[in-house]
Amino acid sequence: MTPYRLFGMPGSLYTAKARSYLIKQRIDFEETIPADPDWPDITKAIGRWIIPVLVAPTGEIIQDGTAIIDHIEDTGLARASAYPETPVHRAVSLLFELFGGEGLLRPAMHYRWDFDETNIDFLRTDFVAALMPGATGEVREAVFGAASGRMRKAKAAFGVSPETAPTIQASYETFLALLNAHFAKHPYLLGGRPAIGDYGLIAPLYPHLARDPFPAMIMKTRFFHVWRWVERMNAAQALLDGLWPDQSLIAADGIPETLVAVMRYVADEYMPELSAHVAFANDWLDAHPDLIAGTNGLPDPGTRAIGTAEFEWRGHAIRTVVMPYRFFLMQRVQAAIADAGDAMVALLADAGLSALPTLVTHRQVERAGNLEVWGANRRG
Numbered sequence: 001m002t003p004y005r006l007f008g009m010p011g012s013l014y015t016a017k018a019r020s021y022l023i024k025q026r027i028d029f030e031e032t033i034p035a036d037p038d039w040p041d042i043t044k045a046i047g048r049w050i051i052p053v054l055v056a057p058t059g060e061i062i063q064d065g066t067a068i069i070d071h072i073e074d075t076g077l078a079r080a081s082a083y084p085e086t087p088v089h090r091a092v093s094l095l096f097e098l099f100g101g102e103g104l105l106r107p108a109m110h111y112r113w114d115f116d117e118t119n120i121d122f123l124r125t126d127f128v129a130a131l132m133p134g135a136t137g138e139v140r141e142a143v144f145g146a147a148s149g150r151m152r153k154a155k156a157a158f159g160v161s162p163e164t165a166p167t168i169q170a171s172y173e174t175f176l177a178l179l180n181a182h183f184a185k186h187p188y189l190l191g192g193r194p195a196i197g198d199y200g201l202i203a204p205l206y207p208h209l210a211r212d213p214f215p216a217m218i219m220k221t222r223f224f225h226v227w228r229w230v231e232r233m234n235a236a237q238a239l240l241d242g243l244w245p246d247q248s249l250i251a252a253d254g255i256p257e258t259l260v261a262v263m264r265y266v267a268d269e270y271m272p273e274l275s276a277h278v279a280f281a282n283d284w285l286d287a288h289p290d291l292i293a294g295t296n297g298l299p300d301p302g303t304r305a306i307g308t309a310e311f312e313w314r315g316h317a318i319r320t321v322v323m324p325y326r327f328f329l330m331q332r333v334q335a336a337i338a339d340a341g342d343a344m345v346a347l348l349a350d351a352g353l354s355a356l357p358t359l360v361t362h363r364q365v366e367r368a369g370n371l372e373v374w375g376a377n378r379r380g
């Protein structure tokens with residue numbers, strides 16, 4: 001049987017989430033690149049150029065890291081489900097899926113694109129090898145110029161600027177220190193095996209922050225246990241290093257103080273942005289009362305952003321791009337928090353996240369045909 005095929009790039013943030021999951025589940029898959037001759041037909045089928053894409057042995061095409069994980073879960077091929085069975089672990093893990101995928105874009109983009117002296121030769125070779133292997137001379141420069149130009153624009157849209165750079169660095173080092181303290185005692189976020197939160201966090205922490213030369217040095221020289229977790233997340237084996245007796249999760253649905261400390265960081269770093277984005281989306285939805293359910297409400301169904309929102313982040317007024325996909329991940333966290341009931345109330349308060357369940361967009365975000373679309377129901 002043809003194995004699964006994963007279309008992505010070694011340096012791609014979101015490819016890392018799907019890849020890590022497929023490796024951990026020991027799925028038979030081949031990874032390939034956008035230069036693959038099958039890629040143009042795939043982009044046509046999904047309506048936009050976006051990675052990762054998983055093509056199943058049946059020919060089914062699945063775009064989006066979460067959708068890829070859920071596809072494998074649904075087929076029953078997962079060795080160890082990404083979704084913890086106990087309610088607190090499930091909610092906390094989904095929180096880290098959201099934060100990993102969407103909350104660390106400032107350091108991911110800053111450390112990739114603002115250290116050209118150290119990074120640029122690596123990035124040029126890496127990008128061209130995936131987009132047009134063998135290209136030389138002007139063609140090579142043009143391929144890299146187009147891709148890097150787009151990404152440098154995205155960097156600014158996530159709030160990276162000369163003014164915010166020192167704060168991004170300080171904040172990222174605080175994050176690494178907290179995570180390092182946690183991983184010094186726990187091989188994965190919740191104990192002896194990865195869950196959905198680990199798969200979310202690996203997205204920025206491997207391809208950008210552990211693989212690009214400049215930030216790799218920071219992680220390896222100063223935050224060993226985070227680096228070792230990155231290594232673990234790319235290995236089929238558990239690599240418990242004697243830290244944990246077996247592949248079980250922390251007993252009794254418990255969340256250790258080292259992880260509560262990381263949750264407090266998530267609250268400080270990300271809640272103002274999430275709140276501003278929800279407020280912006282609600283104004284936008286109110287201004288589009290005739291929006292047809294099942295669409296993104298925009299002329300191009302592949303468009304991912306609805307605008308930009310300003311908010312206060314660590315003493316800076318910054319403006320970032322609002323993408324409904326984030327609300328899709330946020331809704332998953334909120335559903336898990338609701339299911340956990342009283343068990344999450346004190347933990348959310350302790351972590352400074354009590355407002356998270358109250359951030360509600362007037363329509364839900366759903367996914368259909370590999371796209372993000374607004375649901376029919378008006379809420380809030």
Ligand SMILES: N[C@@H](CCC(=O)N[C@@H](CS)C(=O)NCC(=O)O)C(=O)O
Pocket residue numbers: 012013014015049050051052063064065066150325
């Ligand atoms: N929600 C998507 C996001 C995927 C995504 O943004 N992928 C990036 C690369 S890491 C991309 O394809 N960007 C489009 C571009 O490069 O133009 C997922 O999790 O799969």
